[in-house]
Structures are given as structure tokens and as C-alpha cells.
Amino acid sequence: MIEDLERGDVAETIRLFFEESKAVVPLQKSDLTIQEVNKFLHELSQLTKEEDQQRILTKVAKRSTANDLKMFVRLIKHDLRINAGVKHILDGLHPDAYAAFQTSHDLEDVIQRVSQLSHVKPGMSTKLSVEASLMTPVLPMLVG
Incomplete structure (x- = not known):
């Protein structure tokens, strides 16, 4: 052992x-x-x-x-050892999911919006909006 x-x-x-x-x-x-x-x-x-x-x-x-x-x-x-980061997993859900997560840092909201898109009829636009919500913390911008 x-x-x-x-x-x-x-x-x-x-x-x-x-x-x-x-x-x-x-x-x-x-x-x-x-x-x-x-x-x-x-x-x-x-x-x-x-x-x-x-x-x-x-x-x-x-x-x-x-x-x-x-x-x-x-x-x-808390260690699945699957060698997949947040980007890989979110990209598997939707091509715009990682960008949406980077903007909002609200995983629950991103998953919920991706889930709602799955109910869209075939042929209709399925673009995921990349947005930040009020009262949701975001990373501060760095002065360059």
C-alpha cells in the first residue's frame, strides 16, 4: 500500500x-x-x-x-486529474463560453446562458453574448 x-x-x-x-x-x-x-x-x-x-x-x-x-x-x-483547464471545458460547451466567463467570472451565469442556447431551433443564431452583470466582481484593469 x-x-x-x-x-x-x-x-x-x-x-x-x-x-x-x-x-x-x-x-x-x-x-x-x-x-x-x-x-x-x-x-x-x-x-x-x-x-x-x-x-x-x-x-x-x-x-x-x-x-x-x-x-x-x-x-x-478537488483533483480530477483530467488535464483540462477551464478554457478546454468551456470551449466544449460553446465556442464563446470561455470569453463570456473571462468577462463575467460568473460560471453559473455562463452555464445557464449556454443551456438556454441549447433550446434554440436549428438554423437560428446561437452566438453567446459576452457581458458583465451589475454587482458581479470583475478583475481590475491594469495600468499599462
Whole structure:
């Protein structure tokens, strides 16, 4: 186990040992939804006692494949290790999403506007407006 941990990826180490587990056998096919994962993460964030946290983690493990559990741990650690930055991910949503995010720094607003564009009929303009909203903090301009 120490050798695996020294590689620097705790989630991968957990995945390897979970695959060999006899106490909680990993599922072969995932049945967790994103909403359920989000609910488990929220519940976990509200708990302070180790026993309560362990109870939630056991629930997650019983419903997970080895890869599900690995990604759940990465979500907890805030390190998905997908080597994709904000620009790559937002560009995948819409070509103008990153520019809109740079202007407003309001991710929720950008996602909501991109989502609204997905309801536009084919052939109609789907340009995303790049705008800042009132009372939304923006980066200060630097004097050149």
C-alpha cells in the first residue's frame, strides 16, 4: 500500500485495493447518477464525526464500481486529474463560453446562458453574448 501511495495518487491506490476487497465487493456496472453523487458529497460535507463520514463512504462504496469510487475520492480531493483547464471545458460547451466567463467570472451565469442556447431551433443564431452583470466582481484593469 505504501508503494502505491508513494506514486502520489490516493484515489488510484483506493481503486486498486477496492478491486481486491472482500468486505465490500465493487459493482461490475455503475448505477450511480450524478445527482446521487452530488447528494453523497453534500451529506459528507455536513458531517464532522468520523463514524458518520465512514457510514456515507460505505454507502457510496456499496453502490460503486472501482472506477466510480476512484472518481468520488478525486471529487472529494478537488483533483480530477483530467488535464483540462477551464478554457478546454468551456470551449466544449460553446465556442464563446470561455470569453463570456473571462468577462463575467460568473460560471453559473455562463452555464445557464449556454443551456438556454441549447433550446434554440436549428438554423437560428446561437452566438453567446459576452457581458458583465451589475454587482458581479470583475478583475481590475491594469495600468499599462
